[in-house]
Amino acid sequence: MISRRAFVSGFGGAMATAALQPSIVLAQAGGKPLRITHAVTSLAYMQSYIANQNGYFNQAGLTAQIIDTGGGGPDVQLVLGGRAEMTVNDGAQILPALQQGQKLTCVLSLLNRSIVNATISKTAAAKYGVTEAMPLADKLGRMKGMKIGVTRPGALTWQLARFNLVSVGLNPDKDAQIVAVGGPPALAAALENGAVDLIYISMPIGEKLIREGKAISFINNARGEDPKLANFMMEGLWTTPDYLAANRPTIKAAVTAYQKASDFIRTSAPEAVVAALMPALGSLGEAVLLDSVKRIHPAVSETGKITSAEFDTTQALLKMNGFLNTPFVIADVFDGSFTKV
Numbered sequence: 001m002i003s004r005r006a007f008v009s010g011f012g013g014a015m016a017t018a019a020l021q022p023s024i025v026l027a028q029a030g031g032k033p034l035r036i037t038h039a040v041t042s043l044a045y046m047q048s049y050i051a052n053q054n055g056y057f058n059q060a061g062l063t064a065q066i067i068d069t070g071g072g073g074p075d076v077q078l079v080l081g082g083r084a085e086m087t088v089n090d091g092a093q094i095l096p097a098l099q100q101g102q103k104l105t106c107v108l109s110l111l112n113r114s115i116v117n118a119t120i121s122k123t124a125a126a127k128y129g130v131t132e133a134m135p136l137a138d139k140l141g142r143m144k145g146m147k148i149g150v151t152r153p154g155a156l157t158w159q160l161a162r163f164n165l166v167s168v169g170l171n172p173d174k175d176a177q178i179v180a181v182g183g184p185p186a187l188a189a190a191l192e193n194g195a196v197d198l199i200y201i202s203m204p205i206g207e208k209l210i211r212e213g214k215a216i217s218f219i220n221n222a223r224g225e226d227p228k229l230a231n232f233m234m235e236g237l238w239t240t241p242d243y244l245a246a247n248r249p250t251i252k253a254a255v256t257a258y259q260k261a262s263d264f265i266r267t268s269a270p271e272a273v274v275a276a277l278m279p280a281l282g283s284l285g286e287a288v289l290l291d292s293v294k295r296i297h298p299a300v301s302e303t304g305k306i307t308s309a310e311f312d313t314t315q316a317l318l319k320m321n322g323f324l325n326t327p328f329v330i331a332d333v334f335d336g337s338f339t340k341v
Contacts, residue, residue: 091233119206
């Protein structure tokens with residue numbers, strides 16, 4: 001297993017100028033302790049940041065500790081190993097673990113569309129003849145020979161890079177070089193200094209580089225540019241069956257806090273959402289956050305339930321990458337008893 005990388009800082013602590021440093025975040029004290037893992041610090045976990053900032057964890061009687069592991073993989077293993085109680089995670093991480101007998105259960109869907117975007121440096125775009133306006137298939141075909149930065153092998157960033165290569169008949173092991181770079185700061189730096197041509201990372205890391213004039217958009221999944229990923233198990237709230245069985249009141253409290261956060265995002269003005277995110281993500285700048293919040297808004301789940309379309313798309317991606325041989329049904333991974341109808 002890849003070694004865990006985690007760094008400690010306060011919720012409103014200083015973030016790196018280029019992007020965000022991995023961190024462990026402490027919510028308001030005074031309630032039942034609950035450790036929740038994230039792969040990286042990004043808008044993919046906006047419900048966690050808002051539940052903290054708006055006091056929803058506190059209202060639910062919880063003291064939430066958000067643990068950022070610097071990439072997908074360790075975030076799941078911490079929960080499976082009993083060193084955290086819950087994870088905000090994507091289905092592409094969970095289903096392969098289930099196939100190996102390591103079961104996690106989703107109790108709430110948070111985002112139902114991929115918001116992992118691909119961003120290419122302007123230098124690489126010129127080299128490979130890529131423009132933002134090109135048809136998706138043409139852009140994907142030009143990935144041949146590129147050096148592609150992702151967080152970790154097996155992480156969603158890695159899965160999506162391979163998925164895009166395979167979708168146009170390219171061999172991800174021969175026709176391009178997929179490089180495990182690390183978390184958002186490392187990926188942003190690698191693109192800036194030319195160590196990689198293209199990066200896959202959750203919003204708004206690439207968007208910040210685009211706004212700074214250093215890169216252009218390659219694939220905007222948050223906007224639905226790739227129709228194959230229009231429905232996807234992007235983020236959900238997961239726990240182990242054993243913890244769920246023994247701690248249903250705590251799970252219900254967590255679901256309530258996260259549902260309030262989702263409702264706040266869906267019903268509030270984007271400017272109000274940005275204000276709630278600033279303590280955690282403020283180093284990205286209000287303009288970048290505002291644009292990103294507007295783009296992510298359609299991906300926020302209204303019902304909190306996993307749909308068949310999301311489940312099928314996620315399984316198809318894993319099968320294409322050779323990570324899933326066993327077909328599952330939604331009931332294998334989702335407990336809908338905590339979500340409102």
